[in-house]
Amino acid sequence: MLIQKKWWQIILFILAIVLSLIFSKIVGKFSYSIFNPIIGLGPIPTCPECIDGFILSYLFFITLLLNLIKTKIYWLLFLLPIILLINPPFGFLILGTLLIIIAWLLAQIILLAYQRIRK
Numbered sequence: 372m373l374i375q376k377k378w379w380q381i382i383l384f385i386l387a388i389v390l391s392l393i394f395s396k397i398v399g400k401f402s403y404s405i406f407n408p409i410i411g412l413g414p415i416p417t418c419p420e421c422i423d424g425f426i427l428s429y430l431f432f433i434t435l436l437l438n439l440i441k442t443k444i445y446w447l448l449f450l451l452p453i454i455l456l457i458n459p460p461f462g463f464l465i466l467g468t469l470l471i472i473i474a475w476l477l478a479q480i481i482l483l484a485y486q487r488i489r490k
Contacts, residue, residue, distance in 0.1 A: 383436050391429040399424020402466055423463060431470040438478030
């Protein structure tokens, strides 16, 4: 199931971005309902939960998709700069890390089920 072609990885990143755009409001509202951050001084975006929701959902989907195709990319190194983009409240950092772990576990379960069905 290892994909060698580079264009599959590009398609994978585009798919992760599209899925993140679709689920950004849902994840953002969920995270803001849990952590209820205090918005500081400065310009406030019209939809702050959309921005954080996009980053959090991108972390989830890119981890899931990269692990499903078993690329030899060190995917965690690509996620570390993205985690730093999350707003300062540490709740979002914890939620981002938790989403990465959940996506990795979900990918491992899917791959295990795929191997068992294939046999």
